[in-house]
Amino acid sequence: MNANLLFAPKSAALFERAKKVMPSGYTRHMAVAKPHPIYATEADGCWITDAEGIKRIDYVNNFSALIHGHNKxxxxxxxxxxxxxxxxxxxxxxxxxxxxxxxxxxxxxxxxxxxxxxxxxxxxxxxxxxxxxxxxxxxxxxxxxxxxxxxxxxxxxxxxxxxxxxxxxxxxxxxxxxxxxxxxxxxxxxxxxxxxxxxxxxxxxxxxxxxxxxxxxxxxxxxxxxxxxxxxxxxxxxxxxxxxxxxxxxxxxxxxxxxxxxxxxxxxxxxxxxxxxxxxxxxxxxxxxxxxxxxxxxxxxxxxxxxxxxxxxxxxxxxxxxxxxxxLTPAAFDSLDRISLSLREGLNKIIVDLGVAGHVQGISSLNALILCDKPIRNYRELVSAVMDGFLDRLGVYQALLMDEGLLTMRGGFILSTAMTQSDIDFTLEGVRNALIKMKAM
Ligand SMILES: Cc1ncc(COP(=O)(O)O)c(C=O)c1O
Structure with missing residues (x-):
């Protein structure tokens, strides 16, 4: 379990308040996290800060809406x-x-x-x-x-x-x-x-x-x-x-x-x-x-x-x-494509280096590292991968990425124009560390 999530007293206290006024404390099921969500306070560019003051690179970008990151x-x-x-x-x-x-x-x-x-x-x-x-x-x-x-x-x-x-x-x-x-x-x-x-x-x-x-x-x-x-x-x-x-x-x-x-x-x-x-x-x-x-x-x-x-x-x-x-000019899309490609190449190298079962897929600014070696072609194959432990692996991996300063969801990396190559390098190092820790578990 993610150490930050376990020790996030300000978020935990906010969640206690939320539970009194919203069903199970949430108003958006996609935001559900165990044992409780972490609450955001502010953001700038590709970084988002939580109630404890911890900053992470935001790879969710409000479900892809924030293509320029935060507060452009x-x-x-x-x-x-x-x-x-x-x-x-x-x-x-x-x-x-x-x-x-x-x-x-x-x-x-x-x-x-x-x-x-x-x-x-x-x-x-x-x-x-x-x-x-x-x-x-x-x-x-x-x-x-x-x-x-x-x-x-x-x-x-x-x-x-x-x-x-x-x-x-x-x-x-x-x-x-x-x-x-x-x-x-x-x-x-x-x-x-x-x-x-x-x-x-x-x-x-x-x-x-x-x-x-x-x-x-x-x-x-x-x-x-x-x-x-x-x-x-x-x-x-x-x-x-x-x-x-x-x-x-x-x-x-x-x-x-x-x-x-x-x-x-x-x-x-x-x-x-x-x-x-x-x-x-x-x-x-x-x-x-x-x-x-x-x-x-x-x-x-x-x-x-x-x-x-x-x-x-x-x-x-x-x-x-x-x-x-x-x-979002054609040049802005080219630049998003370039850093995205560099992320995918880096992720591929990591899974090969570490011998992790998985594959990397992506198109333009939408990328995912899928911790499952079989290709998934439809919903039923996805469910069978989930029953094979895919979702559990994903949960652990996502929590480890949080510890590495990376906010992700479902293995996805949704990029924004606010990101630079140095953010990608930081990300690749975090993913490598997370996967090494996962292998050791
Ligand atoms: C493909 C697709 N259609 C529709 C929606 C719904 O959009 P909204 O959340 O703005 O209602 C989403 C949201 O994620 C989506 O991904």
Whole structure:
């Protein structure tokens, strides 16, 4: 167990207070840590400081949203200036046009954009758009795929061997107690990276299935990647069968100047976005070709899909997002790619030197050292690796990394533009030390 976690009296005391006012002390399940979370007090660049005053390099970057790390000067200044002039209002402001222009210039599928307050909300309205466009209510998603927090897309996020059913035609499994069966009946669950099984499911349900959603980059925090041939099959089949294909790029947009779709050369009909486009403030967006976005249009009277929201396109998120995205030039992506590659090369060398069973994977600023020597191609293979002790190893490794001054989650290293080669060198030394200690346990 991590010594810092065991001796973090200020965080422990905060957690005692939290337990009195929040269920089990948390308001975000992804933040759960044993025996209690460590609480943050401040951050600067790639370093985050906890309540005890310990600094660590932040490789979580608020689940990838903080692509510039913490408190990027230009973003802080833009937020401060905006806060002094207009925080939110019913009147639209130029700030939303600027961010929409930037996104439509960069992301291949996005001729038009609408903003939301979170990635979850973006997915919700993208699915409504898919339904309204096709007139077909059912959606398809990957087994194990995450698309935010609402019952439709939470379906089969984390099913287990007792309820997941046939591998080539998975069951629709609820994530929360009380989910109505009628919701589950609206979701077709596809096996990731099994082209033939997924193709035949799509064809079988074509009459009622209007929308297919996939994160084109990863499933379960980067542990499983959709293969390009699988994405190509989805593109071909959805087009042929009259379905709307959504790439959920809430997480993966940070992979390149034009998102994962630009990198892979596959253009979806609609794209959901969030995280990096908000410069650290809450945001979401759905974009797509005019043809699909026309469901929001009021030119023929009432829109097919109504969409509003009290804080939608609030100028604070818009200016923070615009400033952060403007700093993400092609050169900024090149530099992120370079230090990321150097991290991956270093991690590979360490596992070879130490003879550790594992492999390194990554793309652009998203990297992971996976302490499991077998490749994992889908959710079920991941579960079998977890049952093989993968999660336990990961827990120990993550705690040892904390002691080395590295804040990580699930083996991932999510980089920010605030990081330099010397931060990578510090990281590699920490990983080496952690793995040496782990081997000795
Ligand atoms: C692929 C994907 N979609 C949707 C979401 C939900 O976004 P938010 O947390 O902003 O609601 C996430 C969040 O991690 C995500 O990774």
């Amino acid at each position: 000067k230009e973003i802080v200044e833009a937020i401060a200036k905006q806060a002094g002039s207009l925080i939110s209002s019913i009147l639209p402001s130029e700030s939303e046009i600027k961010l929409a222009e930037l996104i439509t210039e960069r992301i291949p599928s996005c001729e038009e954009v609408r903003f939301t307050n979170s990635g979850t909300e973006a997915v919700m309205i993208a699915i409504k758009a898919g339904r309204a466009f096709t007139g077909k209510s059912k959606i398809a998603k990957m087994e194990g795929g995450y698309h935010g927090q609402f019952d439709l897309t939470e379906t089969s996020f984390q099913p287990n061997p007792g309820n997941w059913g046939d591998e080539s035609a998975p069951n629709s499994v609820a994530s929360s107690f009380g989910t109505p069966q009628s919701v589950l009946d609206e979701v077709l669950v596809l096996p990731l990276n099994n082209i033939e099984a997924a193709r035949s499911l799509l064809r079988k349900h074509a009459d009622e299935l209007g929308t297919v959603i996939i994160d084109p980059l990863r499933l379960q925090v980067g542990l499983v990647e959709p293969e390009t041939t699988y994405l190509e099959m989805l593109r071909e089949e959805t087009e042929a069968l009259g379905m709307v294909l959504i790439f959920d790029e809430v997480f993966s947009l940070r992979c390149s100047y034009s998102g994962t779709q630009g990198l892979r050369g596959i253009t979806p009909d609609l794209t959901t976005m969030g995280k990096i486009i908000g410069g650290g403030l809450p945001i979401g967006a759905v974009g797509g070709k005019k043809k699909f976005m026309s469901v929001f249009s009021i030119s023929d009277g009432d829109p097919k899909v109504k969409h509003s929201g009290t804080f939608t396109a609030n100028p604070m998120s818009m200016v923070a997002g615009y400033t952060g995205m403007s700093l």
